[in-house]
Amino acid sequence: MHWLVFSQACLAMDLHGQGQALAAAWFAAMILAPAAQAGRWWRPFSALAYGWMGLVFYLFLGSIPLAVLGALAGPSVQRPAFWVLAATSLGLCLYGLVNARQIRVRRLVLATDTLPPGLEKIGLAVISDVHLYSVEAGSRLRRVLAVLGTLEFDVLLSLGDLIEVGAHRGDWMATAGRLALLRPRLGKYAVNGNHEAYANHVAGQDFSAKFHEAAGFDLLRGQTACPGREIRLAGLDYRGATPGSSPVTGQDLAAKLDQEPGAGPSVLLKHEPVLEPGTEGVFDLQLSGHTHCGQMWPFYYLVKAMFPRLKGLYDLDGAGKLYVSTGTGTWGPPMRIGTTPEITLVTFVRS
Secondary structure, eight states, rough: HHHHHHHHHHHHHOOHHHHHHHHHHHHHHHHHHHHHTTTTTOOHHHHHHHHHHHHHHHHHHHHHHHHHHHHHOHHHHHHHHHHHHHHHHHHHHHHHHTTTTTTTTEEEEEEESSSSOOEEEEEEEEEEOBBBSOOOOOHHHHHHHHHHHTTOOSEEEOOOOOTTGGGGGHHHHHHHHHHHOOOTTEEEEEHHHHHHHHHHHTSSOOHHHHHHHHTTTESSSEEEEOOTTOOOEEEEOTTOOOOTOOOOOHHHHHHHHSSOOOOOOEEEOOOOSSSOOTTTTSSSSEEEEOOGGGGGGGHHHHHHHOOSSOSSEEESTOOOOEOOOSSSSHHHHHSOSSSSOEEEEEEEOOO
């Protein structure tokens, strides 16, 4: 990618000698920058490196037809076309930076006949893929807390990837403390995602458990919970997030919930939007994230090929449903193009 963009840039700016060497040094530094950080997130260096990652991707996409145009029409047409490409790519990325900071509230109302007597509705606020301690520092958490502060809900749920690799090196207790101030009526529950698994590996300890506990979340790792006897929750741990743990299936969790006293709809938390064999229709609702809806066009099509249930609400065989969040934060480039970040408010009402 960098080689093609570099070659087109040198041609457009007629770079030779020292100018070309300086451009080569910049491109080489940006290639190495993400790996050089190794989860340390040196800001604003991180913002520069990952902002460039987004920019060079769109420059690369445009450089492919640009190279063909140059071969057909010559440098006189190719040079001005590169500047149009550069301006378009920069504008697109600036839009993506702003768009990624506009968290939307998706409201989902589901009718059920399982609510306990006297309870007419129950609200679940759902966050996913926040990626705290990635490119941004506290600003992302401030935005999330600001949106949550406008909503009425009984339970807060996190669908994984709440934290990022290297979070243990920062002032994570302060961040966890701000989350701990959120105290919904029926508590807060979470599951691990793949980035919690990475964070644990880099930290050399079960850092995810420490962070979630400090933030006031009950981390469901193949476990169930019935807060207030008003709703039944089950959580599947992301594979590898807990080394040495025995695998627990969705059917195991369904059997556990059947043994729990209490009523209310049953909700399965699972980071990836992949259905567990034999669980379709067993849970009233499965909540998942992970996909970011591709985050940046055209990754939408690649991610959809991997996860056909990419975003939104899906009816499953039987009576169950699956909702896939587009995610609340970003990974890699701190931008969203062709998709939007969200916090989901799920409300179960009496049918």
